[in-house]
Amino acid sequence: MEGKTVLKEQYHAWVQAEKTLLWNIYNRLVKIGVLPEETTHVREAIDRLEDLFLLVVVGEFNSGKSAFINTLLEQKILEEGPTPTTDLINILKYGEESRSRVVDNLRLTHFPLELLKNVNIVDTPGTNSIIREHDELTMNFIPQSDFVVFVISVDRPLTDSEREFLELISHKWKRKILFLLNKIDTKEPEDIDVILTYLHTEGQKILGIDPIVFPVSVKQAFQAKQTKNEDLLQQSRFDEVERYLIQALNEKERIRLKLLNPIYTVQPVCQTAQNSLHEKLTVIAEDMRRLRQVEKQLAYTQEDLKEHSTRFILKVENILLDLRNRAYDFVDDFLQLRNIWDITSKDKAELQFNTLVVKDSSQQIEDVLTEAADWMVKKSMKAWDDTLNYYNQQLNHDLYRDKILGEVGGQFGYDRDKIYKSVIHQARDRIKTFDYQQESRKILKTFQNAMIHFAAAEVGAIGIGAVLVSIFSTLLLDITGVLASGALVTAGFFILPRKRRQAKEAFNTSIQELIADLKQHIAHEFDEYMQATFEQIKETTSPVDRFCRAEHDELNTALTELTTFSQQLATLQREITHALTASNENL
Ligand SMILES: Nc1nc2c(ncn2[C@@H]2O[C@H](COP(=O)(O)OP(=O)(O)O)[C@@H](O)[C@H]2O)c(=O)[nH]1
Ligand SMILES: [Mg+2]
Structure with missing residues (x-):
């Protein structure tokens, strides 16, 4: 009990420290002139810092994302269908009464479900849809996620677009991923085993670690829940997924991810900006070097001409x-x-x-x-x-x-x-x-x-x-x-x-x-x-010459500042990671 209070206090201190740092970085990036697409991620990271934990479900269209969420919530809240119907990011939040509204590409749905008190769940339009915008919508939402459930259908495990998407999630944004191999009811158990082995090896190649994969039948699970059919629920293997989620996303872990994810979001943006500053500084250094070269060449030519002019005098x-x-x-x-x-x-x-x-x-x-x-x-x-x-x-x-x-x-x-x-x-x-x-x-x-x-x-x-x-x-x-x-x-x-x-x-x-x-x-x-x-x-x-001098000073200042902020962010990241790793029970 006492530990919880300490964690809460510490949590608020971390949130404040992180917020200050992220604002510093944001302001610096804007001042440098970093593209809005990039700074938006930072702004969202700041905004999301104190929001509820966000579990985001992604995967190709028709893999069963909406069905999975419906099954988790034991209600047909989201529309399911064989066509890529969802053209919106669907955010499910807790609310005393159910209501829904659409802002831009987001549909915010409030629902009086206990589960939603701790976690907000997001359904995405999916990737590899016929409509390219859906892909982008989903990709751009990843930086806001705290945990990703990646739904794969047994009939097309790991397509090229899935691989590409996975790399983005795990390498660029460093999000934790859970794989659901869905629709196991449509294949023989031997086939499922083959696919599972394949997913583990291929997943390992992409992520660099052995992925956590759960084979399920979302469809059977929903049915089982509705009809209270224990055998079918067992067969659907859905309870394994639920157990894992409850255990893996306990409060401490949610806090840890909540604090680390904004850092993970901002780090690549910062890195890109730092690289760009480096790049510009290299260009300036080259310009300066060449300018000195021109001056030297001119002085040399002048000297040379003077010497040659003596022949006329002679x-x-x-x-x-x-x-x-x-x-x-x-x-x-x-x-x-x-x-x-x-x-x-x-x-x-x-x-x-x-x-x-x-x-x-x-x-x-x-x-x-x-x-x-x-x-x-x-x-x-x-x-x-x-x-x-x-x-x-x-x-x-x-x-x-x-x-x-x-x-x-x-x-x-x-x-x-x-x-x-x-x-x-x-x-x-x-x-x-x-x-x-x-x-x-x-x-x-x-x-x-x-x-x-x-x-x-x-x-x-x-x-x-x-x-x-x-x-x-x-x-x-x-x-x-x-x-x-x-x-x-x-x-x-x-x-x-x-x-x-x-x-x-x-x-x-x-x-x-x-x-x-x-x-x-x-x-x-x-x-x-x-x-x-x-x-x-x-x-x-x-x-x-004037341009080079002025730019050099400005770029250098920006780079120094951004580097300092990045280092401070990395320090905070280490501190949080160290304090909140599963084995650390001090808190
Ligand atoms: N056979 C089978 N069909 C499923 C399963 N899960 C979902 N589906 C069906 O697959 C289709 C697409 O599901 P949906 O949740 O809309 O996919 P989404 O596009 O990823 O959201 C729907 O017709 C679902 O009924 C499953 O476990 N087994
Ligand atoms: Mg859907």
Whole structure:
């Protein structure tokens, strides 16, 4: 007696603890965006926690489910028939007077029967009916059950649909099952033995444990009860079933199952949600890794391009060094006494310098710079192209992946898809509006500006040729000054060689300055342009980065919480199991 009170108190404490936990889980699942089909199970589990014990009768249509319940209650409460007539889940509850009402797919029937004070009995439309909805109706009701009676007819033991259904009941929802092999009156005892053996072996394969099977004739039992025919009742073997049910579903066991079943219902839902969170986190981790890869690739490309750009600078340098060498030869040849008249004529000297030294270097440099500008535009385009291809590939990969893994996750999948598509869209737009020639001309212009800047500082002339001529003219002025001062012969012998040397040195200095200046400018322009390109690309992909970070944090929090709740649920499950196992008599 005292034990019972303790059990009651403990029971209420467990119910409260379980309820709190299930609500926490429910709220978390809703927040994650778990599908309503799944969260409904959790809600029902909470709602059912304090309801009466629910014995659910399932099996294929026409196996004798309704007849079994009628026999148990010794009244034809439910309609029986050879056609799949029951399109409703029938819940039988205790009530002072009998009444019945239908809500959605449920028919609630109250009946003044003692048995129903402890247990509610549920008749289902059965499985493998012609009407597919009946199957689903029954399957979806299983999570609400506390104990399952599985009725099998002797004329078709264990069909494929029965096997499938059994796996769901025992593996997914972990419900206790009792098998009734019904209609034994229609077969010879030897045949029944064969079928029983078959059921035990096959049942063992499906459930992993030897199933409890009772062979009965529900029909005979009902008759026997009505006519109080003991022999027939004996023959029907129905009392064995009743005895088992009374013993197996004693109060303690009912409490145990009542407490454990909601946990069993919520666990697979939780597990699925946890798997999905894991799955999403893996996707995010992959996204992040790939994003870093893209960034690394961009940085590497930038570095690589910078290195390659030096070859254009080298080409310009070579053109100018060649020119300097020609200038040396020219100085040696031209600054001779015999050329005195040409030297003193500024125009003639410049013309000769232009023809022999400068030649087409201006054009040559322009060509190299045009080539450099083209190359840069091409590389910039390629960087955009690579980014576009990368995200395109990623998206295709995802489509393929989604097919294999199924729905990666509603809103999450949608948001991610949108961001990827927007990156692709922007990259594609950039590429589409890319005016190759205009871009190239723009770069060339900046190179030219760099040179104008240099030239302007010198003489205000435009173009490299003019710069060089102006350098030469300055040197010439110095020499002609000396020559004009008279003493031609002396000058020829003593001054000219020195002047030639000085001219070469001065010219070399100027050229080197020009080279250094051009180098600096080209490199600078190059860097600026590439920097701008890469910044733009990074800008385009930055939403992916933001999405990944935000999602990662959110998913991680959700997973941590859900894992904690699951562990708490498992702890509670262990505690209840340990306290209420049949051998434990402390309570
Ligand atoms: N021969 C025989 N017929 C039975 C037995 N139990 C039920 N039936 C009949 O099988 C048919 C289907 O029974 P019912 O309870 O409506 O099956 P349900 O579709 O599973 O609910 C009815 O005609 C019953 O009379 C039995 O033990 N032996
Ligand atoms: Mg029926």
